[in-house]
Amino acid sequence: MPNSISKVLIGVGGGIAAYKVCELVSSLFKTGVEVRVILTNSAQAFITPLTLATLSRHQAYTDDMFWQPTHSRPLHIELGEWADLLVIAPLTANTLAKLTYGMADNLLTNTVLASTCPVLLAPAMNTDMWEQLAVQRNWQQLLTDSRYHGMSTASGLLACDRVGAGRMAEPPEILTYIQSLLHTGGKRDLAGKRVLISAGGTREYLDPVRFIGNPSTGKMGLALAQAALHRGANVTLVHGPASWNVPLGVQAIPVVNAEEMQQVMGEYFTSADIIVMSAAVADVKPRDYSTEKLPKRSLPQSLPLESVPDIVSQLAKLKQPHQQLIGFAAQSGDIITPALEKLQHKKLDAIVANPIDKTDSGFGSDNNQAVFLDKQGRHREIPPCSKLQMAHHLFDFVSNGKN
Incomplete structure (x- = not known):
């Protein structure tokens, strides 16, 4: 692992799995990682910026700050250059589609395009949504970009009472993947092996x-x-x-x-x-x-x-x-x-x-x-x-x- 302090930027999408991000942010901070958090507007319906600001010991970022900049440089540029790794959890079908086609209509998607670091994706959605042909096509297409690292979804009882695929990976598993990417810088030297x-x-x-x-x-x-x-x-x-x-x-x-x-x-x-x-x-x-x-x-x-x-x-x-x-x-x-x-x-x-x-x-x-x-x-x-x-x-x- 790098000797310098690692910097991880977490983007939170609008899904019930957003509550799991609290454990992830807390765990990252305890390991000595600097953590910053961006919440989409939809994410704030499930978890508050204050909660994540408290756990990360740093102000959480929202679209209000993006559209009303108070920084000397654009916020999405500063955050994109700051991060060693960007994690999006939960990744929703909406954000997945935006990333696949290079769209940038909020702080999170603009920051992704303004960064060059690896991006770890932890999708979460209803089983029928996850299994839609359009969603799977977007998922596979996005993963052809070497920047993006995708975590598999787990199967089980979902918040909608459906039993099936679509559960977001648990925070300890996401934390382990983050630690790996901070070590490798995102390289896939064992691809195809x-x-x-x-x-x-x-x-x-x-x-x-x-x-x-x-x-x-x-x-x-x-x-x-x-x-x-x-x-x-x-x-x-x-x-x-x-x-x-x-x-x-x-x-x-x-x-x-x-x-x-x-x-x-x-x-x-x-x-x-x-x-x-x-x-x-x-x-x-x-x-x-x-x-x-x-x-x-x-x-x-x-x-x-x-x-x-x-x-x-x-x-x-x-x-x-x-x-x-x-x-x-x-x-x-x-x-x-x-x-x-x-x-x-x-x-x-x-x-x-x-x-x-x-x-x-x-x-x-x-x-x-x-x-x-x-x-x-x-x-x-x-x-x-x-x-x-x-x-x-x-x-x-x-x-x-x-x-």
Whole structure:
């Protein structure tokens, strides 16, 4: 992420989802981002300028200020030049149509045309409105402009009591996309690429309630999927048991044990361009499985074990020259030596060595730190940062290391 303070301009359209923008503005401010807000006239029927001014710690802008300028320079020019990123949430069918055809009849649309920064769009509308041929045509046409980054709509119960597509993405998901765009500047260096990611821990069951596992939550793999998606990739995420929500736009395939993960990864491997094995796959499993819960008195005093498939080694044998296979090595103590051994022995293109014995890092944490190593001998140390930042640093590293 940039060292300087990032500046995000949020345009609020006229829809019931406008109330969600309060959480987004508050969250952005808490992360140290400078936030400014423009409300359309319709948006003010759902939320007040005072509310957003209070949350952003700055005056909110309305059309009244645009048509009665008090600045030395036109307001839309100043705001367009100020912003590092422009977010429109909720994006209504009306504003979508205006943007598609380059119309500028209010402060928000004039500011969009007076800016050159990336624009993140979070549409929200009734299902029938969203699915109209004209709306979908406008949406697809607008996204052909590289400035615009579109978030998928979610399905569910809408304010009109209709159940279907058209729900605006939730504020945490919009916040994550904003953080990605502030890191990349809007570049889509993974556009057209298929990225296959494994995430989380596997569980090897002794009976229906007991298993051999590990503390992995899959948060690193989730961050990798988000980062790849935001950089334009087609993303497939194969994950063990997890408590988080799958990002809109990511194909997610849940699995439980190593054998299931091996099967799914094998199915999708051939068509993938970049494969990231961030999952914490079990090394062994109980030799015997009971279909019924074993009474405590029947538990074996010593547990016979057998090996599970070494997924990354098997994938490495199938790897084609155009593919990049990246592994993870979670270690305590010396993290470099075992990571280098794994990189070479398993014929990986790159590996992430990350410590599990550091504060606020590794399993279960929202943050991480690591050393990246690749087969060309490159070495890059990543200090403590969020797992989303770590994911972007990894894709930067991999992209820069391609021959």
